[in-house]
Amino acid sequence: MSLDLHAPVMVAAGCGGTGRELAAYGALADLGGFVTRSITIAARPGGPGPRVLETPSGLVHAVDLQNPGLDQFLALELPWLVQQDARVFVSIVGRTLGEYAELARRLGRAPGIAGIEVNLSPPDASAAGVFDVREPFHAASVVAAVHRDLPRGTPVLAKLRSDVLRVAESARSVLDAGADAVVVGNALPAAMPDGRPAGLSGPATRPLALRCLVEVAAAAPGATVVACGGIGSAEDARAALDNGASAVQVGTALLHDPTTAHRLLAEMEEITA
Ligand SMILES: Cc1cc2nc3c(=O)[nH]c(=O)nc-3n(C[C@H](O)[C@H](O)[C@H](O)COP(=O)(O)O)c2cc1C
Incomplete structure (x- = not known):
C-alpha cells in the first residue's frame, strides 16, 4: 500500500495543535498530511x-501525551479536520497491545481518516506508562495488532526514534509486520532541569x-520512509528527500513560525520548477 501523499510536507504529531490553530496560516488540505497529537483511549x-x-x-518538552482521549477526539476534533479536507493521520499510543487494537478498530470505522501513525517512540514512555516498544519485536507486535484491526487499505505509519544502533532493525521489523511506511524519528529522550x-x-x-534515515533507506530499499526531526527549511527537506525520504514532517519549526510547512512546500516547488 502506498501512502499516496499529494505533497511531500506533513505536519508532525503534536506540533499542529488540533489543526484549528494552524489552519489560520494556510489550508491544511494543501499539505501532504496532518498528523494529530498521539491519541490514547482515556x-x-x-x-x-x-x-x-x-x-x-x-x-525540551514534557507534555506527557496530553490529549482529550479517543471519544472526545472522535466527537470534536476529527470531524473538523475531515471537513477541512486535510489528509488526517491519527497518531495513536497505548498502554497494552489490546489498547492499540481497540484504537485501530474504532478509528478504522471513523470516516475520513487517511491513515494511522503508530507512535512507537515517545521519549518518556516509561514515565507515561505506555507499552514498552524499545525492542524491535515489541514494535512489530504493536504494528501487527494495529494492522490486523484496521480495515484493509488503511495505511499504517510506524514512527521510530532516532536510535542509530537499532533503527534499521526496528524498521525492518515493523515493515515485516505490515507497516506501509516508517517515520524516522521522534523527539529524543531528554530531561527537564528538575x-x-x-x-x-x-x-x-x-x-x-538524517543518519537514521540513511541507515533505514539502506536496510529497507524501496520502503516508504518519512523523515522527521529538526526540519525547518527547504534545504533540510531536500537533504532528507535526497537521502531516501518520500516526504518530511515538520514539528518544532511550526511552534516558532506556523507558516513553516506551507512556506517549505512553496520553496520546494520553486526549487524543482
Ligand atoms: C510540543 C511537542 C509535542 C509533541 N507531541 C507528540 C505526540 O503527541 N506524538 C508524537 O508521536 N510525537 C510528538 N512530538 C514529536 C514530534 O512529532 C517530532 O517527531 C519531533 O519533535 C521531532 O521533529 P521536530 O524536530 O521537527 O520537532 C511532539 C513534539 C513537540 C515539540
Whole structure:
C-alpha cells in the first residue's frame, strides 16, 4: 500500500495543535498530511508545568501525551479536520497491545481518516506508562495488532526514534509486520532541569535523524520512509528527500513560525520548477 501523499510536507504529531490553530496560516488540505497529537483511549491531562523549555539547540518538552482521549477526539476534533479536507493521520499510543487494537478498530470505522501513525517512540514512555516498544519485536507486535484491526487499505505509519544502533532493525521489523511506511524519528529522550523525563526536538535532532534515515533507506530499499526531526527549511527537506525520504514532517519549526510547512512546500516547488 502506498501512502499516496499529494505533497511531500506533513505536519508532525503534536506540533499542529488540533489543526484549528494552524489552519489560520494556510489550508491544511494543501499539505501532504496532518498528523494529530498521539491519541490514547482515556484522556490524559498532561504533566505539570513548565512543559516546554527553549534551549540553544532545540526544544525540551514534557507534555506527557496530553490529549482529550479517543471519544472526545472522535466527537470534536476529527470531524473538523475531515471537513477541512486535510489528509488526517491519527497518531495513536497505548498502554497494552489490546489498547492499540481497540484504537485501530474504532478509528478504522471513523470516516475520513487517511491513515494511522503508530507512535512507537515517545521519549518518556516509561514515565507515561505506555507499552514498552524499545525492542524491535515489541514494535512489530504493536504494528501487527494495529494492522490486523484496521480495515484493509488503511495505511499504517510506524514512527521510530532516532536510535542509530537499532533503527534499521526496528524498521525492518515493523515493515515485516505490515507497516506501509516508517517515520524516522521522534523527539529524543531528554530531561527537564528538575529531572523530569522529557523530549528534545528541533535543530539538534536533525543530523541524528538524517543518519537514521540513511541507515533505514539502506536496510529497507524501496520502503516508504518519512523523515522527521529538526526540519525547518527547504534545504533540510531536500537533504532528507535526497537521502531516501518520500516526504518530511515538520514539528518544532511550526511552534516558532506556523507558516513553516506551507512556506517549505512553496520553496520546494520553486526549487524543482
Ligand atoms: C510540543 C511537542 C509535542 C509533541 N507531541 C507528540 C505526540 O503527541 N506524538 C508524537 O508521536 N510525537 C510528538 N512530538 C514529536 C514530534 O512529532 C517530532 O517527531 C519531533 O519533535 C521531532 O521533529 P521536530 O524536530 O521537527 O520537532 C511532539 C513534539 C513537540 C515539540
